Amino acid sequence: MAVSVGLVGTGTVGRGFLEILAKHHDDFLRHYHIDLQVTRVCSRRNDVACELGFSNVFTYDFHDILNDTSIDLVVELIGGVDDAFDIIAGALQAGKSVVTANKALMAQRGKELFALAHEHKVELAFEASVGGGIPIIGPMKHALISNEISCVMGIVNGTTNFMLTCMAEQNLSYDQALQIAQQKGYAEADPSADVDGLDAAAKIAILSSIAFNTRITLSDVYAQGIRALTPLDLEAARDMGYCVKLLAIGRRSEAGIEVRVHPTMIPRSHALASVKGVYNAVYVVGDAVGDLMFYGEGAGSGAAASAVMGDVLECARHIQGNVRSFVGCTCSDTLPIIAMSQLETKYYLRFPVVDSPGVLASMASVFAQHNVSIYSVVQRGKKDKDTVEVVYVTHQAREQDIMAVVEEVAALPDCLRGTPALIRVED
């Protein structure tokens, strides 16, 4: 008995999905006894469907898929939130399992969708929503569940990691790196979702929800992107034995959960420091298992389609085996989310200041007033004859105190000569 699939979306991942099926349909049948058939394809454009031989089952209207009672499983690959919600919710309500790669939707309306899947006794799978082809949601929902996870963090946006790699290795500016990323097709014409950290924020919301058994939505995540990073700061990081990565971090502590995305200085010896270009990696720390890292291609047609097809085959196994004992929503706790102002970590701060006696002393007293203890201070090469760059690395400090320091240094009379830089440090 064939498992009948309706595909919505024929962009990069949708095409990859159809290509895998064309190549491996017979292998899936031989190995897993699954006869997977795409019986309906929906998209805004019919070119890919026609090119790949699906013109006779093509439709512009996704209701044709929802209303087709012979379809067991819907694959949603259009992205975005509103239309995708209607498609997925409609499919679940129609008793069809759903596989999606949609991180934005899962990070914003995952709870509603899980409730629908549960109500209608069907499955909702989303491995491809985080880390492209890297198996990470599966392991966290299965192999690792005997652990209390204390930390899940990673490089989950290939575009910005490519740009940061360019900036660090070729000493380029943000604008130059963006241009290269756009030329190579790694960055969109409007790169905001990537460079402002929103894509990574959705992904860490999903990972943290699973890791901490607590529903975390996109709006819970502090997100700061890479637009403000300068070659000067990357160079200073390198000189101190660090590199700068856009890390998405979820961490459990006594007080609750931190969930945040921002440029982060990590030691060059850390496993995540060696993740370069468009590669992704997710680092997980569990109380029994210790430190784990999952590494692979975070984007691209094949990688994401691999994860989508893996989910589809797993759902197909369940459909064929008439299995209804799915692992759905695992948010059985409601741990508090720690406000960003209460974060405690180390900080890199760079102030371009006037080169005159007394300035360092004034700044030091601001740090002291706010109980921010300094690990190192270095005065770096002059920009012009009147301005010097003063670089501080702090010991563990509280975010709100650091913000107060930055504000008060800015208010010192005749001191600041440019925009200060702040990068959080993970050791």
Add this chain to the structure above:
Amino acid sequence: MAVSVGLVGTGTVGRGFLEILAKHHDDFLRHYHIDLQVTRVCSRRNDVACELGFSNVFTYDFHDILNDTSIDLVVELIGGVDDAFDIIAGALQAGKSVVTANKALMAQRGKELFALAHEHKVELAFEASVGGGIPIIGPMKHALISNEISCVMGIVNGTTNFMLTCMAEQNLSYDQALQIAQQKGYAEADPSADVDGLDAAAKIAILSSIAFNTRITLSDVYAQGIRALTPLDLEAARDMGYCVKLLAIGRRSEAGIEVRVHPTMIPRSHALASVKGVYNAVYVVGDAVGDLMFYGEGAGSGAAASAVMGDVLECARHIQGNVRSFVGCTCSDTLPIIAMSQLETKYYLRFPVVDSPGVLASMASVFAQHNVSIYSVVQRGKKDKDTVEVVYVTHQAREQDIMAVVEEVAALPDCLRGTPALIRVED
């Protein structure tokens, strides 16, 4: 309804298993609605069971577990082949699912056990048999199944990786490194299973069986250990930009499957090169997903117990959900295994030879006779005034030709002054 577990074996991993349960029983109940109860413990010694509060359910006779019809699931953690086979086979025949960490048994008699599990409609899970706590079998049997895997390789023995890290970083001999490993408890008094590559061979047999859908048993695997490695060769590797790791390699080609374990020179820029100490990592290449790496602690009580408990919870989910559609044996192909003599790769060869005119020419002609093309040749520092070390790196060559070269160089009159070294090279 509780899920009732019988535990056989209370060594390092068995203790870790009981400790995880003591710590997280209530979490498992809250998050996964699984009330896991260890209702019987069997071991050769009762000290751990008594210490951890299981003296009242302790037995020296595993039949007490097999004959207890209230037990749903048996956890086998005694290791070894014969007794473990009897326990697992008996449990499966009694209709109990089984979780094991036993790589030697799975690599030698996995096929029989899978047949029994299938026949009796129960589950056989063995995530902990490879890579300690690293989820690798789960991802390969689920998330990655849409891929044709071309290569699975890794550092899967923590003992030897620790020793090689010591040898490389502290310039120690094999014997010195072994002594440190034994002092730290990483190596057994009889270290053969680790240092001769047999442990790694069992693990790559298991991984290759899954990756290539073809049953590969321990006896199919070429295994060469690290006893013959010298600081001289590690130093030569370093000078050429390589490091030496005991790699377990499974690779698919047109002609069939290679499955082998041996010291291997890999570029220092390769992701596996940065895996140090007792850490493990498995590298997987799939046709859709591209390159992936799974990294973590390969040994230790917590890591292995994490994997065992993950399997137990997954089996418990299935038992509670009355799910009978398990993923069992996936060996649905019978690809041929390529004889080691037919292997094609690059080779590092070191010959200690007499320092006299004509020797290099004689050796070169031996290489030429066997059509082995040389990429580089370097004469390294003299050992004594009459002997020089000549180091070759070849282009791609066939194993049987390389072996012929080594044999014929050894037979050259007045040439060889010591044992030649051979290390295969992966680029």
